[in-house]
Amino acid sequence: MGNEKVNVTVKINGNEKRAEVEPRTLLAHFIRDNLGLTGTHIGCDTSQCGACTVLVDGQAVKSCTLLTVQADGSEITTVEGLGQVGNLHPMQQSFWEKHGLQCGYCTPGVMMAAVGLLQQNPNPSDEEIREGLEGVICRCTGYQFIVDAVKHAAQLMRETEAEVQLVGEERL
Amino acid sequence: MTKVVGTRLKRKEDPKLITGHGSFADDIQLPGMLHAAVLRSPHAHAVIKKINVEEALKVPGVVAIYTGKDLEGKIGPVPTSWYVPDCDLKEAPQYPLAIDRVRYVGDGVALVIAEGRYAVKDAMYLIDVEYETLSPAVGQKESLKDNAPLVHDDIENNLAFHWKAGTVPEEVCEKAEASVKQSFYVQRVAPSPIETRAAIGRYNPGTGELTLWCTSQNPHIHRMVLSEVLDITEAKLRVISPDMGGGFGGKIGVYPDEALVGFAARDLCRPVKWIEERSEHFTAANFGRDEVIDVEIYGQKDGTITALRVTNTHNVGAYLSTMGPGVSTIDFGLMITGIYKIPYASCETFGVYTNTTPTDAYRGAGKPESTYQIERAIDLFAKEIGMDPVEIRRINMAQKEDFPFTNAQGLVYDSGDYEKPLTKALEMVDYQKFREEQKELRKRGKLVGIGFSTYVELCGFGPSKVAGGIGFQGGIWENATVRVHPRGSVTVYCGTSPHGQGHATTFGQIVSEKLGIPMDDIELVFSDTKSVSMGWGTYGSRSVAVGGSSVAIAADRVIDKAKKIAAHELEVSVEEIVFEEGIFSVKGSPSLQRTFKEIAKSANMAWNLPEGIEPSLEASSYFDPENFVYPFGTHIAVVEVDKETGQIELKRYVAVDDVGRVINPLTAEGQVHGGLAQGIGQALWEGIVYSKDGQNLTGTFMDYAMPKARFFPKFETAFTETLSPVNPIGAKGVGETGTTASTPAIMNAVMDALEPYGIKDIEMPLTPEKVWRAISESEGK
CATH class of the missing domain: 3.90.1170.50 (Aldehyde oxidase/xanthine dehydrogenase, a/b hammerhead)
Structure with missing residues (x-):
């Protein structure tokens, strides 16, 4: 059957985890079922909806498109690693402020996709955000407040970046 | 306060x-x-x-x-x-x-x-x-025929139900100076949470x-x-x-x-x-819609509509779903005249079993379909007599002074002022300017169009007596219990069951304002039959109008009891107590006061309660409204059609909705946006397609066109506020306005764009191929 378990090691949200998995285990299932990180959701079975998007080695990836074994040795960030209540990531803060979520099911994936987008384009226009979120589906919001949230997050992140640089320069 | x-x-x-x-x-x-x-x-x-x-x-x-x-x-x-x-x-x-x-x-x-x-x-x-x-029975019209395969051997002609309401006298139709007949298909779609x-x-x-x-x-x-x-x-x-x-009904x-x-x-x-x-x-999982709607609309050349005859042939699937039979009958058939004062109307509905997945309520359930046929039909009638689509709407719509307004099928609309959102939406879109630009653009071969939808919706389910009368197997009152804990925080138990709408926030706002306590002191409990004594759930845009009202009434009852305790402690009569911003004070002597927290403690400790007052501070409400609520509004779409490819670009979308009292404009806007995306999705992209042998050819998100972010422009939304008189907070309902109004607005806009080709209708969804074919065929004529 080829179902003999294999060892994998991943660094997830900063913690190293080793596990034995069936070779066919999807990364999305591994994250949820083996690691108990249920913030990453699954909304389809054809890799269209993007609810399961996480960062793998810094890239936004739909975790249902990878087998766990393919992620062996990778660094993974899920929504739980993005930020916590009391210490929210600008993306989380912006989704809250701008009402970028309703049921909240697609939200972790959408936020991770948006984080990936801002890494490539820190100052996107509305249109670029809409294009950049091609890989995710939200059924609740009609996307408008998601666009607002991502734009707001981009601004917050640019400001923080500027502050960090300023502090860095002062130190020099 | x-x-x-x-x-x-x-x-x-x-x-x-x-x-x-x-x-x-x-x-x-x-x-x-x-x-x-x-x-x-x-x-x-x-x-x-x-x-x-x-x-x-x-x-x-x-x-x-x-x-x-x-x-x-x-x-x-x-x-x-x-x-x-x-x-x-x-x-x-x-x-x-x-x-x-x-x-x-x-x-x-x-x-x-x-x-x-x-x-x-x-x-x-x-x-x-x-x-x-x-052999399977698939389409509803085919499945009604005598030789069609039977889904259930003992149910003749696959006819699940045959419903009629209203009559249109033949002479009214004969006297009409103009009439239009059109068949529409409001296609099957997937709610797709x-x-x-x-x-x-x-x-x-x-x-x-x-x-x-x-x-x-x-x-x-x-x-x-x-x-x-x-x-x-x-x-x-x-x-x-x-x-x-x-959820979206699914x-x-x-x-x-x-x-x-x-x-x-x-x-x-x-x-x-x-x-x-x-x-x-x-x-x-149950799908939504799948109704073939045949419409005859009659009227005079001055624009007055005199009669409307509608037949709905509804594909119910292989079994009757939970709400299925009500969708194309009560929800649809009693609302066919929309906002208009049409003297005669009739609806005949055939519910047809087929060998397909059952259909049930989907966001709006019956009202998007009824709005679709009347808003499309009135546009076709306007074209027939050469009248502007706004003018024909103004001529026929119920006026402010007509409320409470009884429609042709006997439903009494609670409150309305249809001119208000219409005027506002026309201003927002700058209608006159658009028509001028359209003339110029048409000269240059550009196909731009504008489409209207002046809708009204039946929601806020509703009076339980009526539920019984229309065969619904449930009461549709709503329950809330406000429980005040000894140290002054509050838990509210509600019978509605939110799943994205944000009721913990909106209901919390109602309680916070009533009791004068911070939002953080209020917890809401929903969706558990062991915690919440009873309730009827979240659908039909009922949660704020019915559930929110129940919360408000229960909070008022808490205040009434608390006032008695405060009066007793302050040694005055209850009439002398005023309650504002969480403080009970004595009229004329504001320094004599008790805080909400102090009374919470007094009530729960029960060391010194007035005669006849039981311990604890808790109240429940079982609110059963006297009528449904009828939100309304005007939506306007502006589109451009690429005649070479049939591709439609949605350039602007203006939505002015009147949903009664708005509890939280942020979440209300969110509801409108989400509804719009689904209603526009129905017009332009979405659709479940079955093969002749009953296979769903659109069975994944690869084949079923779920709207993406890049499909939409920035929606331009606004609210007017006409309160409902049938519940204590004056709320109507906001969850389904977007899906109800937007589908015909888009269709009317595309048909307006295609007017130079004489195209009157194209079956939804308006995929580029269909639009291109329609243009090509009309050019070939």
Whole structure:
């Protein structure tokens, strides 16, 4: 059957985890079922909806498109690693402020996709955000407040970046 | 008093959802939990000859496999909950697993229970079923014909129900100076919440209690229906809707799968989890719409509409769903005249069984379809007599002074001022300027168009007396309990069941403003039949109008009791107590006061209560409104059609909605946006397509066109506020306005753009191919 378990090691949200998995285990299932990180959701079975998007080695990836074994040795960030209540990531803060979520099911994936987008384009226009979120589906919001949230997050992140640089320069 | 209602508060729900701490069904893990999978029919219509489970049982980890025959006598059929009267309704029993015949692709054939998510599927695929295929009935018009295959042998012509309301005298039609006949197809669509359906059952043989977590918009309805299906008392059945990833009507229905999970958990005395896959959802979860609507509209050349005749042929699928029969009859047929003062109207509805997945309520349920036909028909009539679409609407619409307005079918609209949103929307879009630009652009060969939808919606379900009269198997009042704890925080228990709408925030705002306490001191409990005594759930834009009102009334009752305690402590009469911003004080002597927290403590300690006042500070309300609510508004779409490719670009979308009192403009706007995306999706992209042999050709998100962010422009929205007189907060409903109004606005805009070609109608969704073909054909003429 080829179902003999294999060892994998991943660094997830900063913690190293080793596990034995069936070779066919999807990364999305591994994250949820083996690691108990249920913030990453699954909304389809054809890799269209993007609810399961996480960062793998810094890239936004739909975790249902990878087998766990393919992620062996990778660094993974899920929504739980993005930020916590009391210490929210600008993306989380912006989704809250701008009402970028309703049921909240697609939200972790959408936020991770948006984080990936801002890494490539820190100052996107509305249109670029809409294009950049091609890989995710939200059924609740009609996307408008998601666009607002991502734009707001981009601004917050640019400001923080500027502050960090300023502090860095002062130190020099 | 501090304004809380009407402010754009951030949602209480969000911190858990943005940090991965939500608790959706698949996040629930119970000790010893097994996984379930349902083997489904690959044929639309077939006889089950033999089921061989031998190989499947050999898969490591398999615990049990049940077939329909195994369950005979152990589990009852899942009934519809809407027995619409006077329509000769014929219900075919839907057993949770097909016993000897499958009637749609997706019909359950066997239930597999195993250790682990993957093992259960391994086993499922090894079940060998021998079928003898039969000819399927697919489209509704074809299935009504005499020679059509019968879905249920004893139901002639596949006619599930035949309903009529209203009459149009022949002479009115004869006297009309103009008339238009048109057939519309409001195609089948998939509600598509991003979380699919799920159920988890846990049975305690010691107590006999069965707990069922399931993706339900109405857990108390699930409890009521499933207690009968599973033959267990309601007191022993606890239904919990965990955090839910959307519903849109698709999770109203009580489904066979949920009954199966409850049955297996009890039979095996182990927790059982079933998580639906998306491709499974596209065969086994109820769809929406699928109505062929034939319209005749009559009137005079001055624009007055005199009569409307409508026939709706509704594809109900293989079985009657929970709300299915009400959608194309009551919801649709009583609203066909929309906002207009049309003296005569009639509706005849045929509910038709077919070998397809059942259809049920989908966001708006009947009202998007009724709005579609009247808003399209009135445009066609305007074109026929050469009148502007805005003018014909103004001539025929009910005026402010007509309220409460009785429509042709006898429904009494609670309140309205249709001119208000119309004027505002016209200003926002700058109508005159658009028409001038359109002339210029047409000269240059550019196809731009503008489309209107001046809609009204029946929602806020509703008066229970009426529910009984229209055959709905439920009350539709709503329940709330406001419980004040000894140190002054508050828990509110509500019978509605939110799944994205943000009721913890909006209901919290109502309580915060009433009691003068901070939002953080208020917790809301929904969606658990063991915590919430009773309730009817969230659908039909009823939650704020009915549930929110119940919360407001219960909070008022808390204040009434608290005032008596404060008066007693301050040694004055109750009439002398004023309550503002959380402080009870004596009129004229404001320094004599008690805080809300102090009274909370007094009431709960009960050391010194006035004569005849019982301890604790808690009140409940069971609010049953005297009427439905009727939100309304004007939506305007501006489109450009590329004549070379048929591609439609939505350039602007203006929505002015009047939903009565707006509790939280931020979440209300969110509701409008989401509704728009779905209604526009129906017009332009979405559609479930069946092959002639009953296979769903659009069974994944690869084939079914779910709207993406880049499909839309920035929506331009606004509210006007005409309060409803039928509930204490004056709210109407906002959840379904977007889907109700937007589909015809888009269609009317595209038809306006295509006017130079004389094209009057194209079947939805308006894919580029269809539009291109329509243009090409008209050029060929």
